[in-house]
Structure formats: C-alpha cells, structure tokens
Amino acid sequence: MSEKKENKQEKIISLAKRRGFVFPSSEIYGGLSAIYDYGHYGVLLKNNIRDAWWKAMVQERLDIVGLDSAIFMHPTTWVASGHVGGFNDPQVDCKKCKSRFRADHILEDFGISADKAPLEEINDHLEKLKKEGKLKCSVCGSDDLTKAKVFSLMVKSNIGSPTDELKEENVVYLRPETCGGIYLEYKNTVDSLRIKLPFGIAQIGKAFRNEIVARQFIFRTREFEQMEMQYFLHPSMMKEKYEMWKDIRWRWYLEYGIKQNEIRWYKHEKLAHYASEAYDIEFNFKSLGGFKEVEGIHARGNWDLSQHSKFSGVDLSYFDEKSGERFIPHIMETSVGLNRLVLMFLDQAYTEEKAPTANGKEEIRTVLKLDKRLSPVKVAILPLSKKEELTRPAKKIYQDLREFFMAEYDETQSIGKRYRRQDEIGTPYCVTVDFETLNDEAVTIRDRDTMEQERIKIQELKKYLEEKLK
Numbered sequence: 001m002s003e004k005k006e007n008k009q010e011k012i013i014s015l016a017k018r019r020g021f022v023f024p025s026s027e028i029y030g031g032l033s034a035i036y037d038y039g040h041y042g043v044l045l046k047n048n049i050r051d052a053w054w055k056a057m058v059q060e061r062l063d064i065v066g067l068d069s070a071i072f073m074h075p076t077t078w079v080a081s082g083h084v085g086g087f088n089d090p091q092v093d094c095k096k097c098k099s100r101f102r103a104d105h106i107l108e109d110f111g112i113s114a115d116k117a118p119l120e121e122i123n124d125h126l127e128k129l130k131k132e133g134k135l136k137c138s139v140c141g142s143d144d145l146t147k148a149k150v151f152s153l154m155v156k157s158n159i160g161s162p163t164d165e166l167k168e169e170n171v172v173y174l175r176p177e178t179c180g181g182i183y184l185e186y187k188n189t190v191d192s193l194r195i196k197l198p199f200g201i202a203q204i205g206k207a208f209r210n211e212i213v214a215r216q217f218i219f220r221t222r223e224f225e226q227m228e229m230q231y232f233l234h235p236s237m238m239k240e241k242y243e244m245w246k247d248i249r250w251r252w253y254l255e256y257g258i259k260q261n262e263i264r265w266y267k268h269e270k271l272a273h274y275a276s277e278a279y280d281i282e283f284n285f286k287s288l289g290g291f292k293e294v295e296g297i298h299a300r301g302n303w304d305l306s307q308h309s310k311f312s313g314v315d316l317s318y319f320d321e322k323s324g325e326r327f328i329p330h331i332m333e334t335s336v337g338l339n340r341l342v343l344m345f346l347d348q349a350y351t352e353e354k355a356p357t358a359n360g361k362e363e364i365r366t367v368l369k370l371d372k373r374l375s376p377v378k379v380a381i382l383p384l385s386k387k388e389e390l391t392r393p394a395k396k397i398y399q400d401l402r403e404f405f406m407a408e409y410d411e412t413q414s415i416g417k418r419y420r421r422q423d424e425i426g427t428p429y430c431v432t433v434d435f436e437t438l439n440d441e442a443v444t445i446r447d448r449d450t451m452e453q454e455r456i457k458i459q460e461l462k463k464y465l466e467e468k469l470k
C-alpha cells in the first residue's frame, strides 16, 4: 500500500470513528471481521444517500415502483438463480502466514483480468507466475501459496430447522443480493399495480456475502446494503433503455458532486452466458489507491424470470395487449452498494486545508465538503457564551429549526473548537448567537466551505436555509 493511500485511509477511518460515523462491530469483544456499525452521523449520511437514490429512482419516476422484500427467501430461489453451487470466489492461502487472498485479485495486480474466470484458467495463470518466481504472499513474502480453490460466498442460516438436521435442500441462506426478491415479486407487482412494460422495481436492503478478503474498511464487508433497480422490458427495447439508464446513473453521481474525472466506465469483456452487456461505474478512491467499482449496470436477458418460472412452475410471462405478444420480460439492472457510496462520498469530501484561527494565525482544518443535501447535520446553533441571556434565544432558534432540518445545539468549548467539530462532520451552516443578537434580532451564519459569515435576521433563517440546502 502506498504511503499516501494508507495515510488517507487511516485518516478517514480515524475520523469516522472519532466523530461517530462508523465503528468496527462488536469492538468490546475484539470485533468481527469485515462487519461495521454506523453511529449517529454515519446513519444520517447513509440515510441521506439512500434517500437521494430513492428520490431519483422511484419518487421522480412514473415507471418505477418500490419494494421491500424479506432477507430470508425460499431455498429454491438460490438454486434457480445459480447461486447455490455457483456463487464462488477463487481462494488462495499462504501456507506460511495463513493469509487468505482472492486469486482473481492477485492476478489483477499482474494486469491479468480473471473476474469470473474458470478455476483451471486461474490456476494456469498462477502456475505460470510461480514458475517465473513472481508469485509471493503480499503479507509475509513467502512463495508457498496454495492452488486456487472454490470458496462459496453464500451465508447459511438454520431458520426453521435445528442445525443437526440441516439438509442441503432446506438451507435458508441470507440473501447475497437484493434483486432475488424483486424477481420473485415481479408477478405480484404486475398483478396488483396493473403496471405496463417497460417498468422497474427498486429496492434497498441488506445483503450478505462471505467475502474471502475484506480489509478495505466499508468498501467490502460481509453484511452490506444494496440499492437495486430491475427494469423489465421487451428485448427490442434493451439497447435504447440500457443507454438511457447508463446516462441517468452517470449523471446521478455528477449531481451529488462527484467530479467527471473521478468516475469512469469499466466494460466487462467476460459476460455471464445470459447477459448481453455489462458496465460498472468506478470511482477513484484515494483511500484505496485507485478506481474501484461502485455500481454495476447490466443487461441480463430473460434468464432470471425464465429460471424462476421453470423452478416454481409459475408462468412469469407477460402479455402485451397492444401487440398481442406473450413473452418473458428481459431485465436491465442497476445495482449499487450503499456502504460503498458512503465511503465514496467520505473519500471525495475529506479535505485538509489551511484556515485562519481567531488570533490571526494559521491552522490546518479538516472539513467534509459533502454535498449539502447529503450532510448529516444541516445547521448547528452555537451561542457565543454559556450565559443564559444567549443560551435561551439560541435554544429557541434550535427548537424552531429542528422541525425542518437536522439541527444541533452546542454550547460547549470555544467557538473555534465548535466550528472545527461541525466542519469535521460536514455541517454546511453554523449559526452563532452573540450579544448583538439581543439588540438586532439577527445572527451570524457561517458557510462551511468559504468560512464567510453573514448577518441575517432570525426570522429569515428558515427561508435562507431552505434556499441554500436545495
């Protein structure tokens, strides 16, 4: 890991913990690998990102409806989808230090693309590198590595059956992706909402994968949240709609402040047998040392509904009244990890810059320059002194504003320290109540990014904030 990347990653992890965004799960028991908890500001940020996605994908669209399907699903679901037996990653172990790696990631470091490649092909590549003396454990340097073997990513549960009686066909898995629930509710959705093709079903929820290696903070975890939209259509529309969704999703990132040169398309050359096109959106994670996938946009053919139709015996075809044609809809999906987006926005927003102190000196301030709509807290009310004549009106302002915005009231420590704290959690506006307020019924409002201050009437605060936070 380069020093710069390590530095940035450590800084983000440290800020996330210090300021109550993200904590390692079960820390008092020594933690649980690749599982994280979200503290107060983390939940607020995550919810705001989630809402921004939902707004664009459901609220503002006539052709998309929502769903919240269960995490537990009928065991046959994952047999039909090919996950049981097929949802694997190739694993390599270091015999000396016992470190574990994803073989396709090792090959990636040598510029060999082996995503979803067959095991034999992966082992051929590894063998060749070994012979050339290039294959070494990145942790201890040993060249004593195992061959790649298949490792299932499916997480089992024993719901409804005692563990000792668990037969393979009765295993209820924790879903590895949220789209499975969408396919199973396709028919109920069409029947109950009388919706016509093309249309989409969107859902946000938890997914679970027994990831082999997961040491990139919240980028890759074993429990995570996905935001997925499956768009059902006649195959003749696939090309047009695929391009349309690629464009919509690309623009969503720009809309929330991600810069054009910080995202790029990655085209999958090796496609699943049913897919006709697959692109990922990659973001340049400074904390991870480069471009990595945040979202997948895939043309999936009619494989999913055909499989579930076949395994369930239920007809999942669609009848088009206009053309008189009956067919199994094809699917175009957009699939993004919510936690990955939290890291993406933290990575992009984390800024250290020079700022003047109250006594005219200079200091480095850390500030999260998040899009204001995503900021956990929108406004902080800070009385300049703890005297009751200031705290009383300040509390009144806080109480009035919190009905409309996520607001905070803080009277502890110096004003400089309080500004710094709000900067670190990305609060776009700080309102200070000072002795002048008692005369002019006005307050000072400070902008997080420019640090400029404006005097405005208390009465106009709400309108001012509404305008600025749009």
Ligand code: ATP
Pocket: 177, 209, 211, 218, 219, 220, 221, 222, 223, 224, 225, 226, 293, 294, 295, 296, 335, 336, 337, 338, 339, 340
């Ligand atoms: P990878 O190749 O990184 O393992 P994938 O291609 O298997 O990911 P998809 O199955 O396409 O990922 O999942 C869609 C999205 O879900 C990904 O783009 C990512 O944002 C998110 N995601 C997938 N796995 C994880 C994980 N373990 N932790 C966090 N987010 C994840």
